[in-house]
Amino acid sequence: MALPVRDQVKYWGAVSVAIVLALWFLGDVLLPFVIGSAIAYFVDPIADRLERMGLSRMAATGVISISTILLAVILTLSVVPMLITQLIDLIQFLPQLLRDLRTFIGEHVPSLLDEKSRIHMALSAMGETLKERGVLLLDTLVGSAMSLLNVVLLIVIVPVVSIYMLLDWDRMIARIGELLPRDHAPTIGRLAKEIDKTLAAFVRGMGTVCLILGTYYAVALMLVGLNFGLAVGFIAGLVTFIPYLGALIGGVLAIGLALFQFWGDWVSIGMVAGVFVIGQVAEGNILTPKLVGSSVGLHPVWLLLALSVFGSLFGFVGMLVAVPLAAALGVVARFAVEQYMTSRLYQGKAYIEPEQD
Secondary structure (H helix, E strand, C coil): CCCCHHHHHHHHHHHHHHHHHHHHHHHHHHHHHHHHHHHHHHHHHHHHHHHCCCCCCCHHHHHHHHHHHHHHHHHHHCCCHHHHHHHHHHHHHHHHHHHHHHHHHHHCCCCHCCCHHHHHHHHHHHHHHHHHHHHHHHHHHHHHHCCCCHHHHHHHHHHHHHHHHHCCCHHHHHHHHHHEEEEHHHHHHHHHHHHHHHHHHHHHHHHHHHHHHHHHHHHHHHHHHCHHHHHHHHHHHEEEEHHHHHHHHHHHHHHHHHHHCCCCCCCHHHHHHHHHHHHHHHHHHHHHHHHHCCCCCCCCCHHHHHHHHHHHHHHHHHHHHHHHHHHHHHHHHHHHHHHCCHHHHHHHHHCCCCCCC
16 A cells, blocks of 8 residues: 555655755765766766677776776866966956956047946956956865865766766666655656656757867867967857857957957957857757757756756755756656646646546
8 A cells, every 4th residue: 555645745855855965964075976977877878879789888888988088188188287277367367358448448438437437436346356256266166176185086086986887877777766666666767767868968968069169169269369269168168058158158258358369350350259150050050959959848047046056055066966956856847737737726627537447
């Protein structure tokens, strides 16, 4: 006999509270395991495809692991040092950029820089605080997520966790299915498949889109000759998962830098703008439709809300789990609405009891 609804709510509520408390108190400890599990989930389809080609699960995991290590070594030796250097230099350069903007406005529209005007006070305040805030933000990120101990943990634990999770992924999913309450297993299985479909479309699809666009922006801007081109491309690619925001932030930053670097050379400025126009055309017409699809079910506002809420509550780990949790909550919410629309509460007198077989 199934448990009463009140007891089920009590037990499932206790499980939910335990998960929230674990994230709250063990966020930093769980970080390598969350990242490792995310990597395993991301590359599991590759392992499945290699298995269909005749490799064993262990051999497929080995091929993926060796390829990933080689790629990581190449990126670490060639790209990462330059990227970090450009990001630091860009943060330090932004106050100078604002000062140059003030000078430009002072030469062409001096009335806007009246000491009592709002624009003057805003530019002064931004010039004084941008560098401090930028450096403080960078120091905070480095201090919280990239301390020496955390670096060691990430370097050592994340690959180990991801390899073991990838190796046992299918068996783990099957075992979890066996442990589900029998009364709810079909419904939970259905919801899990919808969540996986949403995550596969968004996380894997948008992750690939971000990687392609970030690489394109970085390479194209460096070829044009824009200073900090790699950093701007990295920033634009990183926030591409929010529609239009990546191109907006990257485009404004790149064109602003280009105006001060290439002032008078309108061809170079036009080429910088053209880089983002081409990127947006490719994203909207080719990349996103092919890799993500048209109906993912994750609205940009919902994503921003999830990132803000989970990030403020659980820090960096919260931001990592925000997207999958947002996808899961979205699927559960749609399921709840579907149940409500067929319920007596919604249909009222029009409700007709289903015939019993």
